Each structure stands twice: as structure tokens, then as C-alpha cells.
Amino acid sequence: MTDLINNLSLGFATAVSLQNILYAFIGCLLGTLIGVLPGIGPTATIAMLLPATYALPPVAALIMLAGIYYGSQYGGSTTAILVNLPGESSSVVTVIDGHQMAKQGRGGPALAAAGLGSFFAGCVGTLILAAFAPPLTEIAFKFGPAEYFSLMILGLIGAVVLASGSLLKAICMIMVGLLLGLVGTDVNSGVARYSFDIPELTDGLGFIAIAMGVFGYGEIIANLARPEDEREVFTAKVSGLMPTKEDFRRMLPAVLRGTALGSSLGILPGGGALLSAFAAYTLEKKIKLKPGEVTFGKGNIRGVAGPEAANNAGAQTSFIPMLTLGIPPNPVMALMVGAMTIHNIQPGPQVMTSNPELFWGLIASMWIGNLMLVILNLPLIGLWIKLLTIPYRWLFPAIVLFCAIGVYSTNNNVFDIWLVAIFGVVGYTFIKLGCEPAPLLLGLILGPMMEENLRRALLLSRGDWSVFVSRPISAGLLVAALILLLIVLLPSIRSKREEAFVEEGG
Template identity: 70%
Template structure:
């Protein structure tokens, strides 16, 4: 009964004309920045943060939240159409979504992504409303040691996900971790691996690497394949998914929603790890393993539902504990601070209209997003009929603009070009770049929590195995390592991960 009263309060707050307008504005902006390669929610929210000062607190947070989960919807568009992930969480969607587009099934891929995202967002919002207080207690049990162990498990999972040989997958993860360490050490203030290049003092941005190893490298690779440049123009393009597509996507969508809802609660997890984990799970249990990597609809539904569910439940540790699980949530903390709101458990009691109004707006926002995205599918699909001699320069131009606008730094554009060449070499060597990005994202956080755990334990390494939850996560990681190295599992894995020719 209390839940119904709280939801009634939330909907009465969210259904005001002003809040509906800002919810729609946030969803629309989020979709557009998700579609544009390089422009993610972090850069956009950072730019709009000062503008929220003149808005009421609830309206400001509703708009910023709409930008965040709206970008998860839009990010799948470029992943599917041109193999360029706008966000880290969209990396996995490239694997099968782009292959579906190459086979003339971009429409079903986009529709599946939109519907799976809508379902996941709706269910995850229900989870926030019903289970936010008890689920937040789980995060109380996570200290620095547990966060480190969770990220170790995530990186081991990336090895299981990667196609190709295990040594190559491990090498890509290690390279990603090393790239993430470039920049200024937050504890000592000493620059590491910058070689006196001041533009590297703040490290290498995710957008630079993602645009390089996926966007630029894909352009270079396709330009040397004449048949790839003609694949879209010589066939009839399908717009909407078939009944078989819907049936095959239903199970992965539900499993991805459940997994994403859980991982979204934990700092270091979130949308990126959720999408990787959901894809890995589906590849292991699907009856259509041979289709993964060649255009399996399950390979779109699972990661898209997982990353959107995680994007919603990311708000639980923020609103109930005041702990931002990722950079976007850290910006949300900044927005709350601007309005003199202290994030944490007291938000539910001192600002119930804001807390429940924000949750209700997520339902409304997800409905707005599916209404916005489904009619646009035909427009996005028709872009594939544009000759590649026009499309590729446009892709490179938008990539360069997106990379430049993040930091207004020309050096980042040159770095993207360098990573484009590196990504091309990876393709030739048959190295999967997705683990590199996960290592790049989790590496700095893993180092920070590793050092924090040792500081708290006064240099005692046993803290990672004496704490029950941390030890459990490390045991799971060890079990996963043993499983993927067993001869029977290894041969089956190589069969499943065979690259399409």
C-alpha cells in the first residue's frame, strides 16, 4: 500500500506539464547524441549541467536522466548501421547488429533493440520502485576489496566473451588496462606513461579509442572490400522483425533485463559490464550458437536489454547511498549539489517528490523513447542505401567532430586516427577489440580500489580473500578461468566463437 501511495505521489509530480516537457526534451537529446558517434551522455550532461541551475531540481534531474537512458537507446543505431559504438555499452551490439544490417536486416535489428530496451527499462524501473531500499543494502557490503574482485571477475568474463584465441583475448585486456593507466596518478600527482606529452596528462578518452578501433578501422577495412561497399544497395531491406525474430528475442530480453538490473546496482558494473555479461550468457545457452557473430537477433536483444536495465538501476546506489556507480551518475551528484540536495538515504524522506517523481518519469521516458525510435527505423535503414563513397566521408567527419567536441582538442583527433590504424592491424591479426575497451574502462577503477583496499588493510594482501564477498567473487573468477581452459570447454568455445567468413 505504501508503494502505491509513493507511486501516486511520483506520477502526480511527473505528469505536470513542465516535467513532461523536460522529460521529452531529455529523451530527444539523449536519442540524438546516442546516434551521433562520439557524443555520449557524459559530454552532453557536462555541457548542460550549468544550464540546470535555473531549473527546478526535479525538472533538472528528470531531463538529465532522460539524456542518460535515451543515449542507451540511440547508441544502438550507429552500432547496428555502421559498426560504430557511441557508448561503451553499445560495443557488444556491434557484433551481431552490424551483421544483421549487412544482410539487409537493419530494420529488425533496430526494432529489436528499441523494444528490448523499452521492456528492460520498464521492468528495471519497477525494480527501483519496489526494491530500492532493500537492494541498496547489498551495496553496503561492498568495500574496496569487493569492488576490485568484481572487476577481476568482469575482466575474466571478457576473456570468455572474446572471439579468437584465449592468449589474444588476454593480451587485448592487458593492453586495455595499460592504456587506462596513462595519465596523472590521482594519489601521487605523478604523470605516468605520458612521455612529456601534456595532452596525455589527463589520459586517453574512451571516445578516442572506441572511434579509432571501431569507427576508423571499420572504414579502412571496408574500403578494401568492394563487395562490402555494395552489400546494402543490391538487396531489398527489411524494416520490421518477423514473428520468429520476436520469439527468439523474448528469452534473451528477459534474461538480459534480469542480469542488467542486478549489475546496475554495483559500482564498476553498470551498463557496459551488463551488456558484455548478457551476450556471454546467451552464447553459452542459445540453441543458435552457430549464428552468433553472423547476425543473431539474440545478440542484439540481450545486450540492449541488459544495458538499458543497468542504466535504470544505476540510480539505486546514487539515490539511496549517494554513491555514483559511473561518471554519468557522478554528474548527477553534481546536479543535485547545485540545487543543495545531498544524495543519499535522506533523499527519500526529505525530498519524496523528487525521488518518486524521478522514478515515475522513467516510465514516462521509456514510453516516449520507444514512440520516438520506432518511427525513425525506416529513416535510419534508408541511410544504408546512400552510396558508401558518400557515407564513409560523412562517418569520418562525424567521428572527428564527435572526438573534437569532447575536449575541444585537435590532439584527440590525431590519436583517434592512430588508434584507427591500430584497430585495422587488430582486424588483420583477428584480435577482438571489445575486451580492450572493457579493460580500458575497468583498469583504472580496479587500480584505484586495489590501492584503497591495501591502504585500509595497512598493506595486508589477505584482505581480498578474508572478506567473504570478495573471496566469493575471486573464486567465481578462478572457476571461470578453469572452465574456459578445460580441453572440452575450450574446443566447444572455439566452435562457438568461429568468425564468419
């Protein structure tokens, strides 16, 4: 304990210097703005700003990049709630209930729930990072390809359980996602698959392009397909910017559950923040609704607070594998590893001993950053909501344009804009068919990682499939997945599940 206190006091001494606070502020501000603009995710921004950090001292550079990362997790929820566009992949789940709340004129409480939930979870995630980074290094060493594969199977089955509407549709959506994930170059042989001789497809389909097409453009087409008087327009009265006492009562347990889930899943390489947001939403749905509570998918505040807390806690604890093992769990962390290498710092277990100012300074700066984000974002809620009083005929061309610019800026490729347009039509078809697009996106993200780990595990075991059940962690995860599947398939639970979703109009 004394070690922890000494380490943190060293961290705060480093982080509280005027220069580092300034860079943390720039990072948070940039992150929030980027999160609010759909499509330009933290990955693209950090990639664009990496060269700019050459001139900065290493600690300041990493503090600023970290600020951009968790700032964008905050900002992503803003567009998700207000205009049904997940600005960030982990905000895909926030869209479901957050946008419904905004339509009912409760955009303020939804944004406040997201902001406060994120702040609490971020603080707890940082504390866990500080306390458990050393021992958790040991556990992370035990995860091999077989364990990752089993973990992802569990994630996909969780997504089936999570999707509203019929189970069959949810399974089909995951399958479509997995199939889309196969487009690109084969990991082992380097042969292009399903690219139909289109050079742009050899890198695979861009997640951002598909997410924007299916969610953003699909929603816009659906809106424009309705007569003008029936369109979803946000002239809805905005009643109060802050959550009510009742909201707080419902939010609190959801935030605590989301934080616990996110903190534990964020440590695992492979999309911690994203998986934890999906898992937290599944968990909230499983908990019985209290009398008078809105159903999920219709604007339940728990559906915003839980996943938002989870994705922020996951964002903070995803620094653990990066700082302790030098293994980046997601693309943003891979860029952070790049930033460390630029400054001649070798990421891995030795950072803690050889460069303690950097390690603990970064951790302390996250607390300061989280506080800044709340101070920055709560007063801005009113401003974001003002944006929604713009008439839809002005708003939709702006959204279309922003999406196109955002997608183009990630790869400087016109092909991506065509992709968004095509998937916009696909997204509209899903809306018409009553299919939930979230599982498709999860399948698309996890598909390539699953395939890589499956093949790696089989290569190491010389083609012996029993490796997945002979390793205890892997076997445990598969058993959990099987139990989840059996529970969903039980007739009594199936009818209950269908009843629950009928109320949502699924």
C-alpha cells in the first residue's frame, strides 16, 4: 500500500506541472471534438498528430495522446445520443437507448448520465490500473491464442443474447458480420479473398465506413423515406438538462456494474472498451425492470449509463496490457506504443522500473483528464442540444457531408465514400426488415481476430482441436458460452425474451 501511495505521489508530482496539465487539457478538448464529429475516430486523430509529438517531452506527448483517447470516448456518446451516429465504435450500444431518450426530449439527462458514468468509471479504472498493473501482468501472460478465440466466441454469443427481436435474425446478422470480416487478405497465406480484383478490398472492409453507412446513412434514408410531417425532428422540448432523483437512483447501480465489467474486460487484449460496452448492455437487459421503468430500446437511462461506464473503464484499463506487456489491445494503444518508440522508450514490463515518472505520470494525468472532461462536457450539454433545434432539412446534408469527410480522411480514399453509400442502402434494408445492426458490427470486428487466433492456436497444437478444451482458461470461457447459449434456447426463457422485446416494438 505504501508503495502505491509513493508511486501515485510521484505520478501526481509529474502530472501537475503546468506544461503537462496544458497538454492533458488540449488532449481532452481535441478528443471531445473528435468524438462529436462522426467518423474521425481517435485512431485517425492520434495517427495524424503523432508527428506533432516529436518535439514534445515523452511524458507530455503520451499525456496528450491519452487525453485524446478517453476524450473521444466521451465525445462519441454525444453524437450517438443526439443524432443516432456512433462517433466511436464503442458508442454503438449507447445509440440504442440514448437516442430514444433524446427523441423524448431527455437528451440532457442522457448526456449527463453518459458523462457522470464515464467520469466515475474512468476514476475507478485508473485506480485499478495503478493498483493491479503489476500482478495483472502475470495473468495476461497466461492468455494464448486458444484463450482469445474462446473469449471471442463468448463475446459473439453475448451479442446474440443482446440483440432485440428474433434470435434467428440476430444470428444471421452476426454471420453476415463474420462473412464481411473475411474480405481482405488471408493472414497466413497472404492471398486476397473475396476482393473481386478490387485493389481497395485487399485490406478488408473499413469498420468506420460500414458503421456510418449502416447507422448514419441508413437512418437518414429511413427518415427521408417518410412524409415530411412524420420525420423524426428534434424540436422535442428539452426538459431539464440534469437527471432527476429517480434517474440517479436507477443510474447508480448500472454505473457500478458497468465499471466492474469494463475494468475486468478492458485488461484483455482485443477490443476491451467495445466488448465491455456490449457486455454491460446485455447485463442491464437481464436485470428485471422495476415498476414504472421504461423498457430497453425505448429510452431506459440504465442502457446509457451502464455501457458508457463500461467503455470508459475499459478504455482506462486497456492501458494495462500496453504499459505492462507492451501488447497493444486495440489500434489506439498500438499508436501509443508507436509514440513511445518515437521517444526511445521500449514499451513492456520494464517501463515501470526504468521510467517510473512516465508510467505513474501518465496514470495520474488520467484522473486529472477525467475531471477536466466532466468540467468541459457538463456545461456544453446545453450547446450540443441547441444544435438539434436546427431543421432536419439543414441537418441531414450536414451529417451526410461530415460522414463523407470523416470516412475520406481515414484512408484518403474515395472508395470508402462509395462503401458508406452502399452500406447506407443496406442499413435502410435492415431497418425495413426489423434487423438489429449492432451484432453485425461486432461480428465484423471480432471475425478477423477470431480467425487469426483460431489458426494460430491450431498451428501451435499441430491441428489438434482439443487444445481449446485442454487449456483451463479456454475451457472455462467455452463452458460459459455454452451455458449462455443453453439459457437463451430454453423454451421458458425464449418466450420471456420475446415478450420483453415485443414491448420494444422489436
